[in-house]
Amino acid sequence: MAGSAIANAPAPTTPKGVTRDGGEMNPTAKALSEKFPMAVERSLVVWGETTIFVRPSSILEVMQWLHDDPTQQYDYLSDVTAVEYRDLDQPIEVVWHLRSLPYRRFLRVKAQIAKNQPLEVPSVWSIWKGADWLERECYDMFGIKFAGHPDLRRILMWEQYREGFPLRKDFPLRGRFSRAEQLRQALDQNPESRYSMEELTVADAFEDLPEDMRRRLTSGERTGE
Amino acid sequence: MGLTAPDRTVSYVPESQEGWVATRLDFLVNWSRANSLWPMPFGTACCAIEFMATAASRFDLARFGMERMSFSPRQADVLICAGRVPFKLAPIIRRIWQQMPQPKWCISMGACASTGGMFDNYAVVQGIDTIIPVDVYVPGCPPRPEGLIHGIRLLQEKVMNERRSDSTIRQEMLPDPNSELYIPASAINELGEPFGNSVHQNRSAP
Numbered sequence: 001m002a003g004s005a006i007a008n009a010p011a012p013t014t015p016k017g018v019t020r021d022g023g024e025m026n027p028t029a030k031a032l033s034e035k036f037p038m039a040v041e042r043s044l045v046v047w048g049e050t051t052i053f054v055r056p057s058s059i060l061e062v063m064q065w066l067h068d069d070p071t072q073q074y075d076y077l078s079d080v081t082a083v084e085y086r087d088l089d090q091p092i093e094v095v096w097h098l099r100s101l102p103y104r105r106f107l108r109v110k111a112q113i114a115k116n117q118p119l120e121v122p123s124v125w126s127i128w129k130g131a132d133w134l135e136r137e138c139y140d141m142f143g144i145k146f147a148g149h150p151d152l153r154r155i156l157m158w159e160q161y162r163e164g165f166p167l168r169k170d171f172p173l174r175g176r177f178s179r180a181e182q183l184r185q186a187l188d189q190n191p192e193s194r195y196s197m198e199e200l201t202v203a204d205a206f207e208d209l210p211e212d213m214r215r216r217l218t219s220g221e222r223t224g225e
Numbered sequence: 226m227g228l229t230a231p232d233r234t235v236s237y238v239p240e241s242q243e244g245w246v247a248t249r250l251d252f253l254v255n256w257s258r259a260n261s262l263w264p265m266p267f268g269t270a271c272c273a274i275e276f277m278a279t280a281a282s283r284f285d286l287a288r289f290g291m292e293r294m295s296f297s298p299r300q301a302d303v304l305i306c307a308g309r310v311p312f313k314l315a316p317i318i319r320r321i322w323q324q325m326p327q328p329k330w331c332i333s334m335g336a337c338a339s340t341g342g343m344f345d346n347y348a349v350v351q352g353i354d355t356i357i358p359v360d361v362y363v364p365g366c367p368p369r370p371e372g373l374i375h376g377i378r379l380l381q382e383k384v385m386n387e388r389r390s391d392s393t394i395r396q397e398m399l400p401d402p403n404s405e406l407y408i409p410a411s412a413i414n415e416l417g418e419p420f421g422n423s424v425h426q427n428r429s430a431p
Contacts, residue, residue: 157348158313166347175347182347183355186312187319 005073005102012104018048026050028072028100028107036062041112051108056094059111060122066098066107067127074098074107077128080135082142084169094121094144113144123149141167158189229404243390251389258302258328259384261290262377265301265325267318270308272335275367284370289377298324303380304357307367309337310350322357327395330384332376333359336366358397 003009022045029043029050039058044051054062066074078097084090091112098107113119123146125131135146136155143165146152153159157166162185163176175182206214243251264286268276280286280294295301298321310318322331333353336342339362341351353359360383363376387394 156313163347171347173346179351179355182312183315183350186315186350187356189313189316191313191316 002101003104005100006104009104015048020047021045023048026105026107028052028066028074028105031071032062032066035065049106049108051110053110053112056111056113056121059109060124062109063096063124063127066109072100073102074100074105076101077124077130077134080124080131080138082138082144082167084142084167086169088115088169091115092119092142092144094138096124119144120147121145122147123152125149141165143168158186158191159193160185160189243388247389251387252385254389255385255387259381262302262330262380262384263293263295263300264291264303264305265295265298265321266305266307267321268305268307269310269314270337272307272338272367275370276305276307276334276373279370279373284374286374286377289374289381291377298322299326301325302329304329304331305334306331306338306353306357307334309342309344310353310356311348312350313348315350315356318353319356327397330360330380331357332361332363332380334363334365334373334376335368336364339364342366 003012025043025045029040029052032052033040033043036054036058039055039062041053041055043053066072076099078099079095080097081095083093083095091114093110093112096109098109099105100107111121113121119142121144123131123135125135125146125148131146132150133155135149136152138144139146139149139152140154140156140161154161163182164171166175177185206217209217266273266276268274278284280292286292291303298304302325304322304325306318322329331353333339337344337349338353339359341349343366345351350356354362361376361380363373365372368376
């Protein structure tokens with residue numbers, strides 16, 4: 001239940017009059033810099049939202065603590081994404097958007113990775129399963145590898161896409177290959193490489209249904225529309 | 226087969242013209258096809274909403290015999306591609322087209338299906354006519370229902386003007402390497418300079 005960790009939680013309201021600076025910092029920032037003083041680089045509040053910069057090497061333990069600690073309970077990973085600035089000297093930032101439903105809090109965690117190193121950060125899939133596709137999208141668009149991800153492959157572009165990583169700043173808008181070559185490679189892709197039509201037929205999927213669904217369907221119950 | 230133009234010279238000699246029965250048969254077949262085109266709505270994006278609006282009560286596709294949408298390509302006559310087609314979807318729309326039995330036609334609805342529309346980028350097919358043969362292009366973003374209906378009327382006219390004696394209509398052409406019109410793919414790459422003001426946009430910045 002959202003807000004269950006707050007005693008006598010009032011109904012949530014939309015904050016009004018939010019200014020760019022001077023917003024109230026999320027109490028997690030203070031708790032985090034006390035618990036992991038070496039990991040936290042800095043924290044700031046912009047438009048009422050708290051951003052904490054963490055060293056990439058300590059991301060996993062920081063995330064684990066944010067998820068498990070009873071005073072934090074960040075149980076919802078909203079998004080995993082990355083930022084590359086137009087000033088090409090700035091490092092790439094990997095961004096995690098966390099929400100704590102029991103405490104009704106929002107937190108943004110950023111890790112800066114230098115571009116001259118291989119782009120790798122630990123995967124938080126072991127903590128939040130939703131990171132599965134979010135990290136795949138981040139890999140597809142930026143080329144950032146997530147160590148420990150069970151199945152890191154392209155998700156928005158097709159798996160054999162060879163032109164590069166589309167949201168990088170050195171990637172031209174229309175792609176690197178000519179239109180004819182893009183079309184040829186697109187038609188060459190094998191969209192069914194990970195599954196077969198047979199396993200998608202209802203008869204074959206029946207075995208994979210949970211037990212009570214199988215029981216209800218065989219007894220003739222109308223479970224759908 | 227090769228890309229040779231069919232011989233369409235009209236003869237006024239009475240003996241070589243088509244007879245009365247042949248022309249009436251042509252008319253009957255074409256009329257029944259044109260007025261009962263079952264669409265396969267390949268709706269990917271916003272144009273699909275406009276297609277649904279055209280099929281709804283105010284503009285009504287049922288008066289053209291098109292109220293029975295066929296989502297199986299095996300039972301469809303017209304593939305109406307409504308919406309942008311990403312490169313990831315390209316082999317799928319080609320396979321759907323190949324699964325449709327002859328006679329079949331294609332309407333490319335909207336700017337994105339016709340030319341890629343506003344999405345001149347790495348992910349969107351710049352016109353489905355690079356993948357499947359298109360009969361009617363309906364411009365618009367999205368085209369108004371009246372525009373789509375105009376496109377459907379154009380297709381009906383095209384169907385009415387088909388003739389059984391023209392054997393090239395129902396053939397699916399594949400490029401023939403032995404034809405003198407054949408251009409090999411490597412040469413097409415040389416010719417394929419991006420269109421319009423997107424010249425030199427394939428190079429990396431800066």
